[in-house]
Amino acid sequence: MARKISRRSLALYVATHLASGKPQKEIALQLGAYLVSTRRTKELDSIIRDIQFYLADHGHIAGSITSAHELSASTMKAIESFAKDKTGAKHVSFDRSIDESLIGGVKIEIPGYELDSTVARQLTILKTRYKKA
Amino acid sequence: MNFLSNLASATEEPQGDLLSALGIDWQLLILQIVAFLILVWLLGKFVYPWLMKSVDERQKNIEDAAKAAKKAQESAADSEAETADLLKQARKDAAEIVATAKLEASNIATESEARAKSTAEKIVADAHAQIGKDIDKARRELHDETLELIALATEKIVRKKLDTKADAGLIAEALQEAK
DSSP states (O other): OOOOOOHHHHHHHHHHHHHTTOOHHHHHHHHHHHHHHTTOGGGHHHHHHHHHHHHHHTTEEEEEEEESSOOOHHHHHHHHHHHHHHHOOSEEEEEEEEOGGGOSSEEEEETTEEEEOOHHHHHHHHHHHTOOO | OHHHHHHHHHHHSOSHHHHHHTTOOHHHHHHHHHHHHHHHHHIIIIIHHHHHHHHHHHHHHHHHHHHHHHHHHHHHHHHHHHHHHHHHHHHHHHHHHHHHHHHHHHHHHHHHHHHHHHHHHHHHHHHHHHHHHHHHHHHHHHHHHHHHHHHHHHHHHHHHHOOHHHHHHHHHHHHHHHO
16 A cells, blocks of 8 residues: 655655646646545645745646636737736636626736626626625 | 439448448458469469469570570581681692692603603614614625625636636745745
């Protein structure tokens, strides 16, 4: 039976290899296989957070972008530049998703920072901030 | 004429014959005197004391009755005076009671009036406050509904007007502001 590796060691291993440029798919397969074999799949979320933390130490950050419309390349470039400025990271990667209920604008979530400039958010602020009852 | 002749003949006869001539029998006279004295003695012994006693009792009763009548009269007079005093005092007391009752009634009426006025003012103030609250509530509800409508209208307009290009511009503007 394989020796139990701590969550942080696992995260550090994965982050180091990702930062060194190894293929993400291969590393993800290794991690998944290990978690399944050691029946630790429940720790996946925590491990991913730790990986993001260690990647951030290496200048790699991962975030998410939610928008109502498909974003153009120039917009994505501007968002990446914005995220680098905010975090000081060298490399930024995003999970992108479309949510039409946001109406317009964009919601950017990166470690330690969140920007929600969606129209839906503005309308919610309008309704709640100025509500008297 | 017969009388004169009898008188003339009497003057000529002795003294003892005078009584006879007058028709008085001295033996009968003595007997009558004795009988009279016996009668007087009997009356003095038996009748007169009883009679005097009865008279005295009667007199005493009369005097007692007179005294009682006088006493009753005095008592009646006293009673009348006392009654008059009582009536006077009663009238005075009644007047005081009536005056006190009038004063109390006046006080009660004043207090009742003040209480009713206070209650009415409180009711009016409460009604004003409630109306004010209702107005504020209605204003807030109107404000909130207006906000909802504005948000809804804005959402509909923006959904129609905001295309990909405009959205990109909006995002660029937001990024610029957040820097």
